[in-house]
Amino acid sequence: MSDTTESKRLTTAQDYASLIDKFDTFLFDCDGVIWSGPKLIPGVREVIAWLRTKGKNVLFVSNNASKSRPMYKKTFDDFGIDTTDDELFNSGFASALYLAKILNFPKDKKVYVIGMKGLEEELDAVGVAHCGGSDPAEMEYMPAKDYTSVTPDPSVGAVLCGFDAFVNYKKYSKAHTYLTKNPGCHFILTNTDATFPSGGEFYPGSGAMSAPLVYSTKMTPTVIGKPNSHMMDAILASKDFDRSRTIMVGDNLETDILFGQNSGIETLLTMTGVTNEDHLLGPKKSSTVPTYIVNSLGDFKVLVDESK
Amino acid sequence: MSDTTESKRLTTAQDYASLIDKFDTFLFDCDGVIWSGPKLIPGVREVIAWLRTKGKNVLFVSNNASKSRPMYKKTFDDFGIDTTDDELFNSGFASALYLAKILNFPKDKKVYVIGMKGLEEELDAVGVAHCGGSDPAEMEYMPAKDYTSVTPDPSVGAVLCGFDAFVNYKKYSKAHTYLTKNPGCHFILTNTDATFPSGGEFYPGSGAMSAPLVYSTKMTPTVIGKPNSHMMDAILASKDFDRSRTIMVGDNLETDILFGQNSGIETLLTMTGVTNEDHLLGPKKSSTVPTYIVNSLGDFKVLVDESK
DSSP, X not given: OOOOOOOEEOOSHHHHHHHHHHOSEEEEOOBTTTEETTEEOTXXXXXXXXXXXXTOEEEEEEOOOSSOHHHHHHHHHHTTOOOOGGGEEEHHHHHHHIIIIISOOOTTOEEEEESOHHHHHHHHHTXXXXXXXXXXXXXXXXXXXXXXXXXXXXXXXXXXXXXXXXOOHHHHHHHHHHHHHSTTOEEEESOOOSEEEETTEEEEOHHHHHHHHHHHHOOXXXXXXXXXXXXXXXXXXXXXXXXXXXXXXXXXXXXXXXXXXXXXXXXXXXXXXXXXXXXXXXXXXXXXXXXXXXXXGGGGHHHHHHTO | OOOOOOOEEOOSHHXXXXXXXXXXXXXXXXXXXXXXXXXXXXXXXXXXXXXXXXXXXXXXXXXXXXXXXXXXXXXXXXXXXXOOGGGEXXXXXXXXXXXXXXXXXXXXXXXXXXXXXXXXXXXXXXXXXXXXXXXXXXXXXXXXXXXXXXXXXXTEEEEXXXXXXXXXXHHHHHHHHHHHHSTTOEEEESOOOSEEEXXXXXXXXXXHHHHHHHHHHOOOOEEOSTTSTHHHHHHHTTOOOOGGGEEEEESOIIIIIHHHHHTTOEEEEESSSSOOHHHHHSTTOOSOOXXXXXXXXXXXXXXXHHTO
């Protein structure tokens, strides 16, 4: 494969200004772009506030499905970044939108959830009935002799699996039974991240939690989160914007930048997160090439200062 | 690939007799060969007793790792088949033998177990120290904010994962941490069966239970159970026999018969379990070809009757 595509590196005030002129809608990943773990990236708060004064649409797109949008908004509040729930898209809300608006999930069916309170709240928000999830009965362990107490429930029309810190064999066994016994039962994963970071370490993520079901059923699930374009379909089902004047800003080539490419929009990579120069130029460099690269989203602050 | 190998179908008393003459050691899978769910296959009890009178070694080889050999023996007792613990090899005991005899697992290290009491008893039997498993502390759910309480434990030298009806996020999180943080930590799976049958239905099996760790660590585990030849290495570490005069008898092409082939021994397929004629002759037939095929192990009873 020839390597003809190259990213444009943005380094001057003029580079930043012409990028801003080209786009009306900015989709932002958060960790590694806006903040880095517990720390806000310098200049980013000012840049986002300034984009709003220029009349730009600002949306935030995260693969985290364990927090609902109101829970997610609290992080923005804590960093002093103004935002509203309808600017926030996590893979849980996107999964709920996908069920409600794209699948037109029947009103007389319910979704069996492997996931946490935040995911259930997103289903409630779009009026999709659900069971399982944080129901205390699901947390009781099932003794081996009770496997056969798991029986098909024809009212379950989909299994939705996200991160669940209270996952157990009962949940896997019920989900397996619904997927293999209920004709046409949808199999939806919020996202397939292998791990997630916490306190400087990594722990098994949503993709690991759903792995038993993928393995036992041999079915191919519909994955909503980045880098899949289902996430964009779900966002566009609730927000109207022109893709040709939209850019995805992220720090991760394999989720954020690939999501932009899969969705047919341009992309801006920031170097304040998981990507380093070796990923871009080294012998094992990624085949995913962003349209633009900038050291930090905070570098756009030069435009804010100029406009004062 | 040319399809030059064909199985020999055994149908006459002479066919049965010449097979018996060729082999000294008979390895038997159980479900689908000796019994079928709760029912003994007709004639099999008499055939096994007769093999013993002819001085043959009889060994039973199962992928089930949740029962220890004494628990496993009880099933034989219930069917009226005489056997001793040292003729029984399940993937749990084979995993314990693999750790003790093949890896020479250090006495000052311990194995973190995702699995049940039966698996722990097999480790005890070969003197391998372990933690995790059925310890009641492992069954307590871990609230999300406590992820960082999972810390590396340098005394853990291996993670052994089998079927566990009490699996949870704490166990996955600890196992993930040991595998990624402890240098040289072994990653061993008893077996990778996708499902297991119970009461006529199928439920997620050992392979499904270990899938989160394979997915989150991106490591390649050592899999002990059939069809892997590690199972044979473990059996040969405790029993001495001549492979050239040994045959594997099973109902499953992809586990039992492939195990025989991977171990360099001849194989006999029985048609009393999961394999039907379509798997042997149909357009999607398996590429695994047994040396011999017989309708039922019980068909050998004609030799028992002749010898009376």
